[in-house]
Amino acid sequence: MKNIEYKLFEQESFNLTHIFECGQCFRWNKENDGSYTGVVKNSVINVQKNGDEIIFKGTSNEDFENTIREYFDLDTNYDEIKRKLASIDKYLKESTEFGNGIRILHQDLWECIISFIISANNNIPRIKKIIETISKNYGEKIEWNNKVYYTFPTVEALAKASVEDLRAMGLGFRDIRVYNTTHLILDKKFDMERIQKMDDSNQMREELLKLDGVGPKVADCILLFALKRFDVFPIDVWVRRVMNDLYIHNENEEKVNKKELTKLAEEKFLGIQGLAQQYLFYWKRETA
DNA sequence: ACCCAGGGTCGTC
DNA sequence: GACGACCCTGGG
Numbered sequence: 311m312k313n314i315e316y317k318l319f320e321q322e323s324f325n326l327t328h329i330f331e332c333g334q335c336f337r338w339n340k341e342n343d344g345s346y347t348g349v350v351k352n353s354v355i356n357v358q359k360n361g362d363e364i365i366f367k368g369t370s371n372e373d374f375e376n377t378i379r380e381y382f383d384l385d386t387n388y389d390e391i392k393r394k395l396a397s398i399d400k401y402l403k404e405s406t407e408f409g410n411g412i413r414i415l416h417q418d419l420w421e422c423i424i425s426f427i428i429s430a431n432n433n434i435p436r437i438k439k440i441i442e443t444i445s446k447n448y449g450e451k452i453e454w455n456n457k458v459y460y461t462f463p464t465v466e467a468l469a470k471a472s473v474e475d476l477r478a479m480g481l482g483f484r485d486i487r488v489y490n491t492t493h494l495i496l497d498k499k500f501d502m503e504r505i506q507k508m509d510d511s512n513q514m515r516e517e518l519l520k521l522d523g524v525g526p527k528v529a530d531c532i533l534l535f536a537l538k539r540f541d542v543f544p545i546d547v548w549v550r551r552v553m554n555d556l557y558i559h560n561e562n563e564e565k566v567n568k569k570e571l572t573k574l575a576e577e578k579f580l581g582i583q584g585l586a587q588q589y590l591f592y593w594k595r596e597t598a
Numbered sequence: 599a600c601c602c603a604g605g606g607t608c609g610t611c
Numbered sequence: 612g613a614c615g616a617c618c619c620t621g622g623g
Contacts (some may be wrong), residue, residue: 429604439620
């Protein structure tokens with residue numbers, strides 16, 4: 311493993327807190343100096359910001375600069391996206407200003423599938439803890455700066471875990487779902503390469519829904535965070551809440567129809583619903 | 599101590 | 612298509 315440092319200057323839309331605390335990822339932790347450290351594929355990465363300067367440090371065997379470019383979605387123009395969204399109405403204006411430094415990370419498909427199956431009816435601290443435990447037990451060890459990190463396990467590695475092993479790691483009722491999905495992928499009943507080549511979001515969603523533990527919400531998160539489909543709208547309790555408060559005004563928020571919400575988002579946010587969702591989610595959750 | 603919610607999904611009716 | 616159940620943890 312090589313020790314690497316890479317710097318970026320004057321990168322638009324890049325706020326560490328916004329990126330790592332907006333709920334899209336579970337494996338990044340804040341350091342005492344305000345930087346964040348995480349594991350991406352086989353690399354440990356630490357990101358810090360000094361004014362206009364963004365410094366990536368870490369250890370890697372691969373093309374570090376390219377890994378960074380892809381993972382942090384540096385080729386997407388977020389200023390343009392924010393301009394479009396802000397022009398829709400005052401709420402989008404406010405939420406894009408609030409989360410102005412958000413970027414949608416390009417996460418690994420396999421890791422994303424398992425992580426969001428675990429996220430079902432769960433809270434973020436516990437989700438993070440479970441994923442960390444899984445990585446410790448089935449991932450590869452990496453040492454960097456006198457600290458120990460673990461990669462997220464491969465399909466083959468995680469397939470060695472029994473349902474009981476998974477339960478023991480704190481997954482609760484999600485154990486069987488993770489087990490079944492892992493084996494569907496291991497046995498090639500679900501082809502991760504094929505889905506990455508598809509171009510229709512609805513067709514991709516249909517495929518994802520075949521996995522155990524993947525319903526409409528989790529499928530849309532996978533589409534948004536790993537398959538880079540911005541034309542999806544994951545509906546969870548927070549988004550339902552914010553959309554109802556702003557646009558629908560139903561007295562009973564739980565009764566808000568999902569189809570109606572999806573259609574409203576499609577019409578309002580025109581192909582970048584996923585981004586709108588992320589700004590609204592972060593805004594509402596942090597200011598609630 | 600007790601209750602509730604947490605980035606939902608599944609099986610059953 | 613509605614409804615309750617589901618494991619576990621943290622916060623009121």
